[in-house]
Amino acid sequence: MSKSADTGKGGPGKGEAVISLRKVTAELGSRPVLRGIDLTVTRGEVVALLGANGSGKSTAVRTIIGQVPVTGGDVEIFGTARRRFRDWARVGYVPQRTTAAGGVPATINEVVTSGRLSRARFGVLRRSDREAVARAIDLVGLTDRAKDSVNALSGGQHQRVLIARALASEPELLIMDEPMAGVDLASQEVLAATLRQQVAQGTSVLLVLHELGPLEPLIDRAVVLRDGCVLHDGPPPQAVGQHALPGHDHVHPHDADAEPVRTGLLT
Ligand SMILES: Nc1ncnc2c1ncn2[C@@H]1O[C@H](COP(=O)(O)OP(=O)(O)O)[C@@H](O)[C@H]1O
Numbered sequence: 001m002s003k004s005a006d007t008g009k010g011g012p013g014k015g016e017a018v019i020s021l022r023k024v025t026a027e028l029g030s031r032p033v034l035r036g037i038d039l040t041v042t043r044g045e046v047v048a049l050l051g052a053n054g055s056g057k058s059t060a061v062r063t064i065i066g067q068v069p070v071t072g073g074d075v076e077i078f079g080t081a082r083r084r085f086r087d088w089a090r091v092g093y094v095p096q097r098t099t100a101a102g103g104v105p106a107t108i109n110e111v112v113t114s115g116r117l118s119r120a121r122f123g124v125l126r127r128s129d130r131e132a133v134a135r136a137i138d139l140v141g142l143t144d145r146a147k148d149s150v151n152a153l154s155g156g157q158h159q160r161v162l163i164a165r166a167l168a169s170e171p172e173l174l175i176m177d178e179p180m181a182g183v184d185l186a187s188q189e190v191l192a193a194t195l196r197q198q199v200a201q202g203t204s205v206l207l208v209l210h211e212l213g214p215l216e217p218l219i220d221r222a223v224v225l226r227d228g229c230v231l232h233d234g235p236p237p238q239a240v241g242q243h244a245l246p247g248h249d250h251v252h253p254h255d256a257d258a259e260p261v262r263t264g265l266l267t
């Protein structure tokens, strides 16, 4: 993937905020859902956004990509106010999966190609665009199924397609909302490997998770929400939970059947 070296960890630009939320408030159905949250992701960082169901994680992410209006505070992407930001090809977004896709049957290749259109001049795909699409499909291990309809896929395979779509534009910033939810173990391993590869080349990541799981080794910092407020911003809470106990075996991504570790902060 073509990405300049200065996006790497420790290189120039490190410490610069790629996402910055300050005192952000938001309402849904006239009910306050975000009550003044601060959230920063710096270049090359992997930040987990944690919290119980309904704590406001998806809403926070949706204010970043402009799907939920803010009622107060500031949202910046790559140092630009969100309402003036236009360079969406730099951002890959994987929404929280709801139900299986219905409607128009599209192939894996078509869905992933849709993620490349932001890079294609006048909507015309060149060879470099088709190659980037093929690389993204290969990264998630679906090359031999590229011409299959997405309707024929399992939940985990469907999630891999959404991730390939987000990667097709070769984004500098990846935002994923509960990528592991409802995903089979084989797909979880592919997903963890894909994310490791992205992180290794300097991509900044904001990851919404309900629980720290196999992605825990990749996470630099965790922000925990409760009732629309930031409860914790610092080391992943697992570091002060079971992982700190003597004799605890570290959970690696290939320990796919390991129980997710539950921490008091998340419930
Ligand atoms: N479209 C909506 N209209 C009204 N309330 C909503 C809507 N979407 C979410 N909410 C409420 O906002 C709160 C936060 O939701 P959400 O951001 O989805 O939480 P999380 O992602 O942490 O589970 C919840 O109480 C939820 O019921």
Ligand SMILES: [Mg+2]
Pocket: 057, 058, 059, 096, 177
């Ligand atoms: Mg959510």
